Structure formats: structure tokens, C-alpha cells
Amino acid sequence: MAASVVIDTHELARTFKKVRAVDGLTLSIHPGELFGLVGPDGAGKTTTLRLLAGLLGVSDGRATVLGFDLQHESESIKPHIGYMAQQFSLYGELTVLQNLSFFSELFDVSAPDFNERSRRLLDFAGLADFKYRRAANLSGGMQKKLALACTLIHQPEILLLDEPTTGVDPVSRREFWNILTDLHIQGTTILVSTPYMDEADRCSRVGLLYAGRLITCDTPQHIRATLEGQVIEVRPDDWHAALQVLRPLAGVRAVQAYGEALHLLVDSGEERLPQVLAALEQAHISCGSIRLAPPRMEEAFFSMIQELEA
Amino acid sequence: MSLRHVWAVTRKELYHILHDRSTLFLVLFTPTLTLLLMAYALTVDIKHVPIAVLDYNRSPQTRAFIQRITAGQDLDLYAYARDMPELDDMLMRGEIKAAVILAPDFTRQLQAAKGLSLQVIIDGTEPNSGNFAVEHISQRAEAYVDQALARQLNAAGISANALNALDVRVQAWFNPDLKPRNDLIPGLISMVLGFPALSVALTLAQEREHGTLEQLLATPIGRSELMLGKILPYIIVGLLNVILIPLLAIAWFQISFHGNFLLYFGLSAIFMFAVLSMGMVVGVFMRTQAAALALSFLVIFFPGFFLTGIFFPLASMPEEVRLEAMMLPGTHYAIITRGVFLPGVGLDVLWPYAVMMFVLGVAFIGVAALFFRKKLG
Numbered sequence: 001m002a003a004s005v006v007i008d009t010h011e012l013a014r015t016f017k018k019v020r021a022v023d024g025l026t027l028s029i030h031p032g033e034l035f036g037l038v039g040p041d042g043a044g045k046t047t048t049l050r051l052l053a054g055l056l057g058v059s060d061g062r063a064t065v066l067g068f069d070l071q072h073e074s075e076s077i078k079p080h081i082g083y084m085a086q087q088f089s090l091y092g093e094l095t096v097l098q099n100l101s102f103f104s105e106l107f108d109v110s111a112p113d114f115n116e117r118s119r120r121l122l123d124f125a126g127l128a129d130f131k132y133r134r135a136a137n138l139s140g141g142m143q144k145k146l147a148l149a150c151t152l153i154h155q156p157e158i159l160l161l162d163e164p165t166t167g168v169d170p171v172s173r174r175e176f177w178n179i180l181t182d183l184h185i186q187g188t189t190i191l192v193s194t195p196y197m198d199e200a201d202r203c204s205r206v207g208l209l210y211a212g213r214l215i216t217c218d219t220p221q222h223i224r225a226t227l228e229g230q231v232i233e234v235r236p237d238d239w240h241a242a243l244q245v246l247r248p249l250a251g252v253r254a255v256q257a258y259g260e261a262l263h264l265l266v267d268s269g270e271e272r273l274p275q276v277l278a279a280l281e282q283a284h285i286s287c288g289s290i291r292l293a294p295p296r297m298e299e300a301f302f303s304m305i306q307e308l309e310a
Numbered sequence: 311m312s313l314r315h316v317w318a319v320t321r322k323e324l325y326h327i328l329h330d331r332s333t334l335f336l337v338l339f340t341p342t343l344t345l346l347l348m349a350y351a352l353t354v355d356i357k358h359v360p361i362a363v364l365d366y367n368r369s370p371q372t373r374a375f376i377q378r379i380t381a382g383q384d385l386d387l388y389a390y391a392r393d394m395p396e397l398d399d400m401l402m403r404g405e406i407k408a409a410v411i412l413a414p415d416f417t418r419q420l421q422a423a424k425g426l427s428l429q430v431i432i433d434g435t436e437p438n439s440g441n442f443a444v445e446h447i448s449q450r451a452e453a454y455v456d457q458a459l460a461r462q463l464n465a466a467g468i469s470a471n472a473l474n475a476l477d478v479r480v481q482a483w484f485n486p487d488l489k490p491r492n493d494l495i496p497g498l499i500s501m502v503l504g505f506p507a508l509s510v511a512l513t514l515a516q517e518r519e520h521g522t523l524e525q526l527l528a529t530p531i532g533r534s535e536l537m538l539g540k541i542l543p544y545i546i547v548g549l550l551n552v553i554l555i556p557l558l559a560i561a562w563f564q565i566s567f568h569g570n571f572l573l574y575f576g577l578s579a580i581f582m583f584a585v586l587s588m589g590m591v592v593g594v595f596m597r598t599q600a601a602a603l604a605l606s607f608l609v610i611f612f613p614g615f616f617l618t619g620i621f622f623p624l625a626s627m628p629e630e631v632r633l634e635a636m637m638l639p640g641t642h643y644a645i646i647t648r649g650v651f652l653p654g655v656g657l658d659v660l661w662p663y664a665v666m667m668f669v670l671g672v673a674f675i676g677v678a679a680l681f682f683r684k685k686l687g
Binding site: 050053074079087090091106108150 | 522523
């Protein structure tokens, strides 16, 4: 293992019956990275994380985590990683503190370390006042934070988090990401999967997973920059009619809806903007506003996936 | 093997048992309730079997005879039938379980001292009551004929004592009254104490269904640590039953306990370990609670019922079945329980069964740990 790589996979694959959930994944993650794994549902994000956590057998290819081979030494990896499953998987009948203590014992955390860390983690996660509450009676956001605290109790070198903020309210989501950013600053390597592009933007590096393969892997800035063309944002009164008119226009690669706005991915903004205006006018569709917008991660990924599907 | 890991799982599992009412009920009360239910259903002594008599002779002798066989509480004279069709009808309706037909020459046979022929019809759909009636009627009839013969011999000046040349005196040791209950209840106790095996069989599938298994598998816990940690709490709870249930048997059913209770408690702990490990084997192979439940009945409960020698003696089983019975911890524990209750034997007699249970327990938990994969899917 090169000292600068903590997770290293080469053509990693996992097959379920006939579906290749992960299909030839090659990926290197360096110490201290906050790596975001994005991709549509069924792209293989959960399978990838479960493979790296040693929870699934490898079908093909090879991978090492902290230098341990995933195929033969998956048990040796477990003390060094903190894995957080997508759905709530703590013990509902145990209290917050009992859950923490349970996992600390399985990870061989000494009693003094546990006392110190549990106090710090509960403060950190905002759960200090809920120590004696049963986990089943916590809100969704608090359950996620408790799950994170449980995966941090043994101070793992690598955190593997599977969609930690899915189904969580926006405030808790932001709090959760502030915690992740703190951990990132402290030097923990984090691999997090997310369906949210604004979260992908907060990562140091992002990988797009599609049909079990890594399509692209770069910093958010670079990914946004690779997007060819520009985005025109239109707020039409008649949304459906506008869609009919704008989709077939020359130079429009994709149309996406964002609430009341439509985002048109075009090859050249300056050239296409007047044409879009003309087309809407001709169809008697009035617009609240129309402007050139900076491309976002979402558009970048969307256009990549569209190209793949075409 | 880290004891800390084992204890962490055990403590977590104890919280679960205490907080989950259905599990608590299952492990604490179902053994007691089942024992009560089965003890009453299975040990009711047969009494008051209704019979009818078709008397073609109608003499003082037949009346004396009928009075003789229906004296006491065992058989009840339901009716005198007029003819065969009426008797047939009563049997068909289930009003009587047996019928006695006295021949027209009953008195002549008796006086000729050539023995007596008697026809008894029983309802074969319920052989227990029928057999009971037959046995009872032949005993009483024999005594009646013996007496009649003795009277005749005495009248002829011959001493009737010669008739009783064979004098068999049976003594039933350990169970002097030959009450079936005294033997059956210890057997049932050994069966119901194995019930927590069901909860153990379900526990892995339950974690799988609740999603908690995923987080558990991501920890460095060893497979045998997990298995032992999950069995231990049910041994602890099960041993509460080992105190409760014999007390119930002694106080409620008046079964005498002649052995050493501490010895019984210790041997019960070994049995718990063995039978719960067996439950764990089921749990390892079944992925859903429903499947684990079904398999538990197939490999733990039904064999525990029919093969452990509680109801059917091991000696009457074919060789292969007896071999299978020896693989069940319950077989050895039934022998231990009966031995401790009735004759009150000690470790000098029971040690081979204890060793066998322990060996089985180690083998079962070994198989469970070996086949349990720390993987999802």
C-alpha cells in the first residue's frame, strides 16, 4: 500500500444473482479526504460502502482498506473503520448511553476513554440532554446523530457513511454536515454517499457512480467546470407548454425542472438566449424571469448521465 | 474470545428480553402454562367409563355379576340394553364406550364350573377408554368366577385355598401408587424447560429484520462471542424457570422430589446450554423469523415431544430413531429429571447424561459459529 492511499480498489465487483451491483470499481482515497459518492438510486452506492466495510463478499477484482485485503482480511479492517448504515440500525430499546456503551465495548474502548469520549460525542451531537432516552424515542435527525456518535466512539481512521442525511430535516442535515466538516478538519478520512448535490459540493472530492461504475471522480470545482455549455433559467407561467416548446429547440441538450423554474442546458448561452425568448414569445408563453445561471453539480451530473444513457 | 464482548451482547439481550413483553412472556410464562395445561390434559385418570349390559340370562347371578363389575367409580352402568340393535345404537351415538353381553347360559356355565365365556364390545375409536374397560371387566369377572368356584368347592368339601397357589405381590418402587402423573410431570418439566430455545432461534433473524444486524456485523465481534452472548441471557432467564417449575410441581401436583436440588440446578444449566445452542443452529440457517419458527417446530419441538422418551419409551423405538433421540439434549435431560424427582439419584448415576448434554451443546454452538457468516446477503 502506498502510504498516501487508505482505500484502494481495482476493478472491484459484486454480483447479486444476475445483477452486477458494483461492476469494476477502481478508486483510490487518500488520508484525510472527505470523499462524496453520488449517483442515482441503484447505482451501487450502498453495495460499495458495504463492500468496503467488509459486510459483503467480493465477487471480483481486489481492494485494500488500510492495507488489509478485503477478500481475506475483512475482519482485520473492522476495528479501524466506523460504518454507518443507511437505515436506523441501533437498538431501539436501549437508551442513548447504552447504545454508545454497547458499541464501545465491542470496539474494546477502555472505560476511562469511554467516559471521556461519550461526554464529548454527546455534546458534539447535541444529545447530552437525551442520554437516558431510549433510541427508539428519538427524532429521525437525533437517531442519525446517535448512529454517527456510535461509529465514532472508537475513533476510527476511516468513516464510511451511507446516505447519513436521507430522511432528515434541513436543519438537522446542516448540523450533521457541520459535524462531518469538523471531523474532516481533524483529519479523519470520510467516505460518504449522498443523493444530495449540495452535499456533494461540500466534499473535497466527488465520485459519480452509475450502473455500478465510477463515471467521474474529481473535485467539485473541476466537475462543474467540465460541464460544457451553460444554463438558462426560465420561469414560465405555463410550465407544460414551455416544456413542449423548449425541448426540441436547437442547442438545448436537456431541460430540468426546479420548482417553478426550468433549467435549460445549452451549448452556448449568449447564442441561445435570444432564440429561447423568441420561441416562447411565438408560443405566447409569458415568463416571470429569464437569465443565464451558473451551472451546478446537479446539471453537471445530469448531463453526464444523459450522455451515458443516450 | 473476549468475555467483555460476550457480556456486552448478553447485557444488551437482557435489556431486550425485559423490554419486549412478548419475549418476556415467552421465556418466563409459557413453560409454566404449558406444564399446567399438559399435566391436566394428559394425566387425568380414566374414570366413570359408561358401559351398557345386554343380559340374555337375567338371573340373580347375572345381577350380582353386573353389580360387581360396576361397583366403584371406574365403570358406570349407563343402561340395560334390550337387544343388539339398541346396544349398537348406543355405541354409535357414543353414549357408551363398552358393552358386556351375558349369554343365556351364564348361570349354567357358572354352575358347571367349566369357566365362563363373556363377550365384551368396545368402541375402537377410543381405545384408551375401551382397553381400560376390558381390563377392568376381566379382572372383576375373574375374581367373581374364582369366588363362585371356591363356593362350589367348599360345598363339595374341598379347600379352596389351592386355587390361590400362585401369589404374586407387586411392589412399585419410587412410585408406590403407580400414578402416571408422578412419571409424566417430571418428563413434561424437562420438555417445557427447553422452550426458550425458540426465542434463541428467532434472535438472529429478528436482528436481521430490524436492520440492527448490519451495524453489529460492522464491529470486530467474534462469531462465537456473538453466539455465546446471545445464549447466555436465555440461560439466566431459563434457570429462573428451573426454580419456579419444580416448585410448582411439588406444591401444586404433589410430586415428591427426592434428589438434590443444587445438583438438579447445575445439570439444568448444562441442559439449557445444550438446547439453546440447538436453537442457535436453527437461527443461523434461517434468515426470517417465520422460517426460524417453522424449523424450530420441526427440529426442536416435535422431536422434543415424541423422541425424548417422555411419552413413548426409548426402548420401543427402532435403532435409527433411538440414535436420533440420543442427539437431543432433551432425551438426556428427561432421564435426569425423572431420576432426580422419583428415585432421587445422584451424579454417580447421572454423570453420563450430563457429559452427553455438554458434548451436544459444544457441538451445536460449534456448528452455529462455524456456519454463521459475518456478512450480509
